Amino acid sequence: MEAFYTIQGEGAHTGRAAYFIRLGGCDVGCHWCDVKESWDASVHPKLSIDSLVAGALQYPGRMAVITGGEPLMHDLTDLTASLQAAGFRTNIETSGVCQVVTGSWDWICFSPKKFKKPNPAIYTQADELKVIIYNQSDFAFAESFAPHLRPDCKLFLQTEWSRSNEMLPRIVEYVKDHPQWQISLQTHKYLDIP
Ligand SMILES: C[S@@+](CC[C@H](N)C(=O)[O-])C[C@H]1O[C@@H](n2cnc3c(N)ncnc32)[C@H](O)[C@@H]1O
Ligand SMILES: Nc1nc2[nH]cc(C(=O)O)c2c(=O)[nH]1
Ligand code: SF4
Numbered sequence: 001m002e003a004f005y006t007i008q009g010e011g012a013h014t015g016r017a018a019y020f021i022r023l024g025g026c027d028v029g030c031h032w033c034d035v036k037e038s039w040d041a042s043v044h045p046k047l048s049i050d051s052l053v054a055g056a057l058q059y060p061g062r063m064a065v066i067t068g069g070e071p072l073m074h075d076l077t078d079l080t081a082s083l084q085a086a087g088f089r090t091n092i093e094t095s096g097v098c099q100v101v102t103g104s105w106d107w108i109c110f111s112p113k114k115f116k117k118p119n120p121a122i123y124t125q126a127d128e129l130k131v132i133i134y135n136q137s138d139f140a141f142a143e144s145f146a147p148h149l150r151p152d153c154k155l156f157l158q159t160e161w162s163r164s165n166e167m168l169p170r171i172v173e174y175v176k177d178h179p180q181w182q183i184s185l186q187t188h189k190y191l192d193i194p
């Protein structure tokens with residue numbers, strides 16, 4: 001769908017320069033999704049892996065973030081192999097909804113959704129769990145994944161953007177009471193960058 005060089009706004013790598021590759025296609029259907037234009041893959045141009053890697057190499061950063069849409073709808077074996085061969089660290093943002101987890105990953109951000117169940121195969125591969133808090137029941141939804149993850153998996157709660165005023169104070173109190181969790185903010189939206 002698009003590729004751009006920016007600052008990772010969310011999660012464990014917040015604040016680091018990264019080349020984002022946003023792949024079209026998603027059938028998870030989050031009603032609050034902030035990139036609904038990504039859902040229909042057929043309206044977006046197909047780019048070759050070589051051109052994506054060449055685009056990334058124009059910039060000094062060597063972290064690539066593959067997102068979407070739901071990137072694991074695609075076989076990411078060749079894209080991640082080419083990025084790693086070119087010297088990039090490969091990070092992914094995924095809901096975990098997929099038949100198989102393809103690709104070679106340096107960092108997996110797993111962001112499960114109530115709207116479609118993830119494949120449990122991703123649980124022990126995740127380096128970071130990032131749950132979007134839209135309402136109070138999302139805290140229990142977030143906790144339901146924690147026992148299945150690796151002990152070193154980082155745990156983040158991120159407010160759904162339009163619900164920040166109501167949910168951020170609750171997330172602050174929750175993290176104070178449950179310090180294994182950290183707050184993730186969509187800092188790129190505050191910075192007004194892509
Ligand atoms: C657009 S999604 C694409 C990757 C993948 N489909 C997923 O959901 O993880 C990238 C990240 O943005 C988060 N996100 C999407 N819409 C959001 C919103 N309105 N407020 C906060 N986070 C949002 C998702 O939960 C995910 O962590
Ligand atoms: N700056 C910036 N950071 C991000 N982290 C995850 C994003 C995504 O949409 O997957 C995203 C995004 O869209 N922009
Ligand atoms: S899974 Fe990700 S891309 Fe798909 S609708 Fe949900 S937030 Fe949007």
Ligand SMILES: [Mg+2]
Pocket residue numbers: 034035
């Ligand atoms: Mg985004």
